[in-house]
Ligand code: ADP
């Protein structure tokens with residue numbers, strides 16, 4: 001059994017869309033210096049989707065996420081969130097980066113309370129504490145980020161995104177810097193939070209296994225300029241079967257994606273040789 005291809009831009013998905021990327025492309029710079037980072041991308045995310053994007057490094061994954069976050073503007077096409085065009089960042093989209101991005105001069109609690117406090121939300125510290133409990137860090141509220149391990153810092157980053165109660169979580173290789181064990185524990189926690197809250201998640205990873213553990217849909221990108229090479233329905237769950245990664249279905253799915261990515265890496269290499 002292999003993964004089922006899926007059309008992420010179907011009429012049925014449009015009918016219940018949370019996020020629409022309509023012919024979205026991105027070019028950096030101009031003239032001789034121009035870098036085409038993203039080819040036109042068409043994709044619809046529905047409420048509750050957990051979409052993982054895998055692709056060769058430098059193919060435009062972060063660019064795509066930054067467009068959804070509103071940190072960058074598209075060169076062509078448009079992005080719609082709940083039918084409204086994205087023109088900048090917003091608290092309904094929570095972003096978690098690969099690492100860091102915490103304020104080192106603030107306690108963990110103040111880091112998490114920062115968002116709600118600056119938006120004038122009631123009782124920011126109580127809210128922050130609630131989300132620190134959720135990610136298992138209540139006991140570290142008064143510590144400073146540099147006193148925590150990498151895994152704990154990523155948890156703070158997640159709490160800081162969740163405290164704004166965003167409808168969408170945008171994660172750019174959030175666990176790339178973690179060791180395998182920490183990574184797997186945090187994957188489980190995130191999946192649990194997703195199950196309980198029904199948030200829509202866009203998750204970038206270079207780990208095929210991670211994408212298969214987490215995603216409802218896996219999206220494979222081509223080499224730069226990034227386009228969608230393939231999209232699949234996925235549904236492996238480690239909470240249902242802790243050893244799911246040892247099943248034939250899982251290793252076949254992994255092989256399938258690996259094959260696609262390998263084609264892209266080879267294509268990227270021959271481009272380099274040619275230029
Ligand atoms: P990925 O996250 O898939 O590794 P990125 O989206 O970061 O890739 O980058 C895609 C391409 O766009 C790369 O060639 C990168 O060098 C280029 N790029 C990204 N951001 C900028 C920028 N601000 N200015 C110029 N080029 C950029």
Ligand code: MG
Pocket residue numbers: 061062063
């Ligand atoms: Mg990146």
